[in-house]
Amino acid sequence: MECVFGLVGDGFALIAADTSAVHSILVHKSNEDKVMILDSHKLLGASGEGGDRVQFTEFIQKNVHLYQFRNGIPLTTAAAANFTRGELAIALRKNPNFVNILLAGYDKDIGPSLYYIDYIATLHKIEKGAFGYGSYFALSMMDRHYHSGMSLEEAIDLVDKCIMEIRSRLVVAPPNFVIKIVDKDGAREYAWRESVKDAGVAAA
Amino acid sequence: MSIFEYNGSALVAMVGKNCFAIASDRRLGVQLQTIATDFQRIFKIHDKLYIGLSGLATDVQTLYQRLAFRHKLYQLREERDMKPETFASLVSALLYEKRFGPYFCQPVLAGLGDDNVPFICTMDCLGAKELAKDFVVSGTASESLYGACESMYKPNMEPEELFETISQALLSSVDRDCLSGWGGHVFVV
Numbered sequence: 001m002e003c004v005f006g007l008v009g010d011g012f013a014l015i016a017a018d019t020s021a022v023h024s025i026l027v028h029k030s031n032e033d034k035v036m037i038l039d040s041h042k043l044l045g046a047s048g049e050g051g052d053r054v055q056f057t058e059f060i061q062k063n064v065h066l067y068q069f070r071n072g073i074p075l076t077t078a079a080a081a082n083f084t085r086g087e088l089a090i091a092l093r094k095n096p097n098f099v100n101i102l103l104a105g106y107d108k109d110i111g112p113s114l115y116y117i118d119y120i121a122t123l124h125k126i127e128k129g130a131f132g133y134g135s136y137f138a139l140s141m142m143d144r145h146y147h148s149g150m151s152l153e154e155a156i157d158l159v160d161k162c163i164m165e166i167r168s169r170l171v172v173a174p175p176n177f178v179i180k181i182v183d184k185d186g187a188r189e190y191a192w193r194e195s196v197k198d199a200g201v202a203a204a
Numbered sequence: 205m206s207i208f209e210y211n212g213s214a215l216v217a218m219v220g221k222n223c224f225a226i227a228s229d230r231r232l233g234v235q236l237q238t239i240a241t242d243f244q245r246i247f248k249i250h251d252k253l254y255i256g257l258s259g260l261a262t263d264v265q266t267l268y269q270r271l272a273f274r275h276k277l278y279q280l281r282e283e284r285d286m287k288p289e290t291f292a293s294l295v296s297a298l299l300y301e302k303r304f305g306p307y308f309c310q311p312v313l314a315g316l317g318d319d320n321v322p323f324i325c326t327m328d329c330l331g332a333k334e335l336a337k338d339f340v341v342s343g344t345a346s347e348s349l350y351g352a353c354e355s356m357y358k359p360n361m362e363p364e365e366l367f368e369t370i371s372q373a374l375l376s377s378v379d380r381d382c383l384s385g386w387g388g389h390v391f392v393v
Contacts, residue, residue: 089266093305116239122211122261124232124240135237 001172002047003134004034005162006102006114007142008127009150012183013104013112014190015045016159018134018166018174023050030196035180037187039064039074041106043180044084047131048099048119056097060084077105081115081123088121096120100131106182130162137169138162152181156190163193205235207308208329212383213245213258214345216353216374217314217324219338220366224322225392226254226314227374229345229384232261241386249275250285253315254391255295258343259329260308267307270298288315288323292333299331306330310342316393345384348377367392 002022006015021032035045036057044060046053063083068074075083081103091097101117116122116129128146130138141162150158159179167173175196180189214229232243246256247268255271257264274294278286286294292313299307306329314324326340327333334340338357341349352373361369371390378385 085265089262092262118234118262120260120262121266122232123265124243124261126240129239139237 001133001170001174002034003130003132003138003166003174004045004047004100004102005130005135005138005142005159006045006104006128007146007150007155007158008104008112008114008148009152009155011112012152012155012181013043013106013114014155014159014179014181015043015102015104016163016177016179017045017047018132019176019178019192020174021050030174030176030194033178035178036061037180038080038103038105039068040186041074041182042077042080043104043182043187045102045104045180046099048097052097053099056087056099057101060087076107076110077103077113077115078110078125080105081117081125085117085121085123088117088119092121102129102131104182106184106187108184112183133170133172134162134166134174137165141165160193167195208259208310209344209383210235211259211261212381213343214349214374214378214381214384215245215256215258215310215312215342216349216370216377217256217312217326217340218353218357218361218366218370218373219322219324219336219359220361220363222316222320222322223363223366223393224314224316224324225363225366225370225390226256226312226324227370227388227390228256228258229343229374229378229386229388231384231386233383238386244389246389246391247272248391249291249315250279252393253286253288253291253313254393255291256312256314256342257309258312259310263307263309267298267309267311271295274298288313288317291315292323292325292327296327296331296333299327299329303330312340312342314393343384345377345381348380349373352377363392
């Protein structure tokens with residue numbers, strides 16, 4: 001089952017997500033990137049129904065870029081989060097999107113922030129959050145070990161603890177995870193945690 | 205589980221002597237899981253008018269945004285703040301507009317009218333107003349809140365005593381409700 005979780009540390013925010021694309025009992029691929037780099041200083045980790053996830057997150061990404069092109073300055077993280085919530089709220093009673101989102105960003109004057117956006121458009125600013133069956137384990141591990149102002153090493157250690165917990169305790173645990181980070185130097189991929197590599201396709 | 209119990213909430217407003225108090229719990233949950241313990245359910249419309257919204261959190265946020273918009277427009281046009289009674293009618297109308305696809309919220313309004321006469325009222329999700337002279341409650345913990353308020357309330361309390369009363373009523377009620385709690389926000393005006 002899909003898991004996305006994230007936390008805010010000292011001058012950075014990170015999002016970790018599983019990377020399996022699943023259809024009923026079949027795993028299509030195990031290296032599907034579900035954490036989108038929204039713009040230079042924002043990450044969007046999404047979990048939910050496959051088509052909705054890709055379509056909605058790309059829609060948000062393009063609109064964030066459009067704002068930057070039109071106005072010459074990028075959206076703040078809070079503005080992007082509220083825009084995303086607004087789109088989900090409008091769609092909710094017409095053609096709902098089943099996508100749960102964690103939006104992490106870094107603003108020069110505010111620092112790092114993390115927003116929880118439910119599929120029914122509940123928005124809340126949080127320090128640590130998680131979606132999916134993995135959230136039962138990730139949130140508990142974070143409740144125990146998280147404190148505000150964690151260094152990057154401590155935070156990655158905590159993320160690894162959460163991943164270990166999900167892998168060992170969740171019956172349909174996803175094998176691989178991607179970790180992405182956003183700080184003053186921008187949004188980028190930090191690491192993969194793989195325990196199963198996709199078999200390569202033999203050349204024809 | 206009912207859609208009103210999806211996020212969990214508890215709201216109470218009480219009337220005192222030329223003052224009012226409105227209090228809410230702070231939990232934001234998704235059914236059995238707690239997401240946050242600092243969720244805001246009470247919003248200021250203007251200095252002497254507060255609205256608390258219980259029920260589905262997404263509708264709480266959407267409805268608050270719509271109401272803040274309408275009130276700001278009113279302020280620009282009329283160059284004054286809305287009276288609590290007027291605002292209550294506005295909320296009621298906005299909710300009834302969605303009669304066959306409602307916002308899953310139960311608002312609690314508390315304000316001071318002309319001459320600082322306190323005004324409280326609550327509504328169901330379709331906008332049926334319920335004016336009261338003493339206290340109004342709403343949310344998943346509403347049944348406990350009715351009991352606690354009925355026994356703890358006295359008329360004409362001063363602000364300090366009102367604050368104590370509403371806090372104790374809220375805390376003891378949410379302790380009996382698993383979907384609300386994690387502290388409280390209290391506003392006394």
